[in-house]
Structure formats: C-alpha cells, structure tokens
Amino acid sequence: MTQTNRDRNIIVTVDVVLFALHDKRLHVVLTRRPREPYAGQLALPGGYVHQQEDIDSLAAAVRVLRTKTGIAPPYLEQLYSFADGARDPRGWSVSLGYFALVDESVLRAAQSVEPGFGFELFDVSSVPRLSFDHNRIVDVALQRLRDKSAYSTLPCYLLPEQFTFAQVHETYEHVMGVALDKSAFRRKLTEMDVLEECKGQRVGGAHRPAQLFRVKTDLAHRLRLLDRPLAVPNPDKTATGLA
C-alpha cells in the first residue's frame, strides 16, 4: 500500500469548455494542438497543471485559458474530472474539466498571448472530432449548462453588461435549445426579481426604443440559483447510479 513511483507519474491537466454566443447561436472555443499527441488537431484549451505556478486547479484553468486564448471569462466553474488509463496515449491521466461563459465582445477583443496560438469557434450542434475524449467533455459541459440554466441566471454571462428583454429571452432559448413562450418567460423573470432596469437607457429607433436591463448589482458577480425553473428542458431525464 506504500506509494510507489509508478503511482506518482499520473498526468494531470486542466481543460476548459468555453461557451459564447456567435451569430445568435451557442458556440464553443477550440484550439489547435501545437504538438503530439494529436498535433494540429482541434482540442479544448487545456494544459498541464504547473505545480510551481498554480495555487489550485482553478488558477491553472485561468492561466491555461489566458495563455492559449487570451480570454479571462467572468464565469468559470469546475465541471467534472475525467480520469482513466485510456483517454491519453501517454498514460493514466486526469483532466480537471472546467466550463466557462463569456460575452462575444470579450472574444472579439481577445488576443492570443502565445505566438502561433489562437482559437476557433464552433457551433455546439456541429462540433468536429476532437483530440482525446474532448467531445465527451463538451457533451457533459453542454448538459450541465442546460440543466443549470433552467434554474439560474447563468445564461446572462453570455450577454454584455446591459441587454434588452429580447436579448435575454433569445439567449435562454439558444442555450436551452427550446422555444420559450415570451410572456411566460417575462413573468417568471419578473417574479424571480433578478434583473433591474438601467435607468434612462434604451436602445433602438425613436419609435418604441427597448429598455435596457442588467443583472441586479448585488448579484452581478454571483450566480443566482432559483427555486423554480425558468424553463424545463427535459423533465424525464435520469442519471445512472451504480447497478
């Protein structure tokens, strides 16, 4: 039972599924791998944990995302850990998976810090074959995003700081992948009391300009979980336990 060297050479990486809206559809940010394995192939932004540099796995995820894509997302949370002997040809490995949301304008402003790197955007409904088990990681992230969005203000992290009701409604629809009745959605959102009007801020033409909203100031940097769903994507889903 004493630890042997063979038990201390497990590969430990962080991989981040970064979502953004683009052309009004939900996209995921991918990078090209600079070296083997899977050199030149598409993959999630990811990399080794650096013991000397990274205080914890969250810091590692922030560093990797900054280095590979130049992006610092306002929302980043641990997704799941993918840990087995088969997912990486180099040996037994752990991917500490994170998922993040960002407003498209941040993407546009982002510059890759590391020369030769950069990122590409792919519609979540047509993600190509990725390196390692990264397709599975994207699938798990997408499910988590949808489950959590139904009960929270999470999709608002995809929006700029100020947005119209039409934008937030559309964003929930894109994230959930379902049509949401506009007036029922507006009523629920009002009941939840999570948005506030930006006083005097309207956009659009002189005729019926649209009111701008933002997530309430005290909630701006927190995720608000709700006690009732804003939308129920799939009431009958089940999660498998160990038989």
Place this chain on the structure above:
Amino acid sequence: MTQTNRDRNIIVTVDVVLFALHDKRLHVVLTRRPREPYAGQLALPGGYVHQQEDIDSLAAAVRVLRTKTGIAPPYLEQLYSFADGARDPRGWSVSLGYFALVDESVLRAAQSVEPGFGFELFDVSSVPRLSFDHNRIVDVALQRLRDKSAYSTLPCYLLPEQFTFAQVHETYEHVMGVALDKSAFRRKLTEMDVLEECKGQRVGGAHRPAQLFRVKTDLAHRLRLLDRPLAVPNPDKTATGLA
C-alpha cells in the same frame, strides 16, 4: 511548455464520502489513517489511484471503499475534485472526491478486508476534525446530497429495498434537515410516480399494518431526477462565480 518531471509527480487520490442512516440520523463513515501524514487520525476512506489496477477513477473509488471498509454501495457518484498545492503536506495533490449512499444493514454486514482497518460512524452534525481538507469534502458532499435529494429519489438509497411510507418520509426529513408536511410529501411522491406497492407486503401489528413500498423496478438502479422539488431546503442560496 514541454512537460518536465516536476509536473509528473502530482499525488492523485480518491476519497469517498459514504452516508448512511444510523439511529434515524444521517451519518458519515470515517476511517483511521494507518500511516503518516495524520497517522491514527480520522479521515475519509481514500487512497492513491493505482494505475495498473484501476481502469478509471470510479473503479479506484470502488476498490478503495471495498479495501478500507468492506462496503460496496449501490450508489456512488463523482462529487468534486479538490486540487491544490496546500491540502497535502507531501505536495501538490488531487483528491477525486466521490459520494455514496448505503442502507444501514449493508454497513452492519460489512467487514473490513484489510486487517487492522475498520470504520466508525459519525453524525453529520458533529463530525470531528479530520485529516487533510476532509472536513471541507464532507461539507461539499452534504450540500450536494441535500440539493439533489430535493429533486430526486436519491435518499431511497439509504433505505432497505422495501420500506414503509413513514420510513421514506422520515428519511427525506433526516437528509434535508427540515420537517416535511406528511400529506403534502405523500401527494408529491404519488404525483411523481416513482414508488410502487410491494403486493401483499405489510409490516407492523395486526391492527393497521403498514404497506411496504419499493422504488419502481425500472428505476431501481437509476437515480430519478424530478422536474419539481419534493422539498425546497433553501430557495435563496447562491453560488459564487469568478468576480
């Protein structure tokens, strides 16, 4: 950016928070550490991932639990990964945390496979100081259990295969840590259609013997997630994003 040896000696362990009911209260299973660090101290059942033996982290969790406590729980799922440079005095480490539920009768039958090992039960409301960051891991597991129980049949894994309505009601109360109105709870449970009567099976005296129920056969080894809460523990909870 090439991997160096210093990046391939991160400690990778699995640690399991195993819950059971005992004296009608929710308890957690703890073991004594056989060696340094924290020799003789209480800790979660846990251990190193064995690359040669463990296909994946779930297999590692099952093996560690069997070896340290003799218990094979019917429900085991990944909780969260605790990964930083400070939680283990031996160096940068990852704990792949799992949580599990088991019927008390399985606990009583369990025998420790490894001589000198064994386990102790502690009421979740009075867990003593544990090794490493294991108190934090217990807290996270307890919160997950409560959140998930409100919307699922998860607490039924704490019960024997057949149980009375009084037992399931009491179990939800113990898990959630709140009183639940009996008739409202019965009505919701009926609407959810997750239990079935065990035909002809009743327990108790000759007067008004209680009907026995079980989780519906098609759901017996699956966790059923519900679209409405059976109980709402804390409607205003928030989760912090990255500011």
